[in-house]
Amino acid sequence: MAGEKVTSQDVAKLAGVSQSAVSRVFTPGASASKRTVEKVRRAAAELGYRPNVLARSLITGRSRIIGLVVAYLENQFYPEAVERLSVALQEKGYHVLVFMAAPTVGDIDGVMQEILDYQVDGIVLASVSMSSSLASQCHSFGIPVVLFNRDQDDDRLSSVTTNNFAGGRALAEHLASIGRSRIAYLAGFEEASTQRDREAGFREGLAAAGQDLFARGVGNFEHAATRDATRRMFDRAEHPDAVFACNDHMAFATMDVLRFELGLSVPGDVAVVGFDDVPLAAWPAYDLTTFRQRVNRMVAETVTTLIDRIEGGERTARRIRIDGMLVERGSTRRKTGE
Incomplete structure (x- = not known):
């Protein structure tokens, strides 16, 4: 023919x-x-x-495309999540289109216009900085939205998160239980719900152990910023003997500065903990104690919630919090001589 x-x-x-x-x-x-x-x-x-799949979508009114908005892929947690979300959505007959947003507040209107141009059937929003305004705009256009690994004070929006408060508290209890008494915290992006909840749980756990936060810095979920914050935090005669970095990506940066720039032993001089349990955390080079997010369950709940909104017309927002677990490795132990 x-x-x-x-x-x-x-x-x-x-x-x-x-x-x-x-x-x-x-x-x-x-x-x-x-x-x-x-x-x-x-x-x-x-x-x-x-x-002609695009032509068929004009007839059916459905693009079978899900928009996934992420801020950055440097953190190992997100490539893994993107892969699993893509596979799970493809099994449901959908395809994922990734929209990259700036790690800090950026061109919201530009991203919004792109999403509308592609006529996506739904959105999974995993961006740190754009959750609030972008999610509200998408909702106003009638596009189903699920927040992934973050939450927002908006009763109209569904979200799937780990119980970040409980995770922060568990890490504080662990550090106190191994005899650490000068415990510091390195915060992520201040406006992120993950940062807020993890720090709140961490502070409550310290208080329950009769301790106050010894020092605080801000790493903004960025490798370079965390290295700088670690240097400032340890530029004192009496430095912390334990640090909770708000995610594993930051914890790796902290450990590198402590060991290779400052000549300190981890965990001998300083115990370090993170949050997420990305694959690199189990590598011998880091052997990081961390709080594991159950990515498979988070992805499954996200996909179910979104598909129910798209295909079932579900209108009630769901706030799903999934229990994680403390994973103890070699970056923490009781101080020598205690």
């Missing part, structure tokens, strides 16, 4: 099926038997047929 446009009718005729069967095979989320799928795809390949 060289020079002629191949149609779905041509494919149906060659495959020996109905035109509606061809349509089902090439419609994400639609059902067709394995035998039908094989016959249709074989015929399509032989004829050189390529379905």
